[in-house]
Amino acid sequence: MSEFRVDPYLGRWILDLDESEFDQGEAPAGGTYEITREGDILSFRVGWTDAEGKTEAVSFAGRADGRAMPLRQSGLADGFRHFLDDDGALVTEASKDGAVLMSARRSLVEGQSMMMIEQTVNVPGVGPVSNSAVYRRAS
Numbered sequence: 001m002s003e004f005r006v007d008p009y010l011g012r013w014i015l016d017l018d019e020s021e022f023d024q025g026e027a028p029a030g031g032t033y034e035i036t037r038e039g040d041i042l043s044f045r046v047g048w049t050d051a052e053g054k055t056e057a058v059s060f061a062g063r064a065d066g067r068a069m070p071l072r073q074s075g076l077a078d079g080f081r082h083f084l085d086d087d088g089a090l091v092t093e094a095s096k097d098g099a100v101l102m103s104a105r106r107s108l109v110e111g112q113s114m115m116m117i118e119q120t121v122n123v124p125g126v127g128p129v130s131n132s133a134v135y136r137r138a139s
Contacts, residue, residue: 014031031046040064041061041063043060064084066083078095081093
């Protein structure tokens with residue numbers, strides 16, 4: 001993992017609903033995204049409040065080295081991996097039997113003060129469905 005390439009993603013981010021598009025599912029009322037690093041392990045914590053006011057959160061961790069790791073929490077996917085693509089985007093992919101089911105591509109813009117996340121899920125019988133979320137760096 002190239003730490004200097006990952007470090008700009010570290011920190012706490014606040015969802016900008018006005019700049020985001022949710023084609024899959026209902027848009028949340030608000031959300032946060034936190035990325036931390038301990039050694040070569042990246043940890044992700046995503047929290048949101050749904051339209052009814054219910055708070056949810058999910059977290060996951062791993063090395064950004066591109067190697068697939070087993071995923072035991074999900075009945076949909078059996079593995080995931082994190083990596084930096086050629087453009088410097090931080091990507092996570094979840095797969096089942098080697099086929100990519102979900103990807104999240106994070107990129108930084110506006111002097112690294114904004115993180116754009118393009119999340120695509122391959123829905124069986126439907127095809128790919130995407131959400132584009134924009135997060136602003138928390139001060």
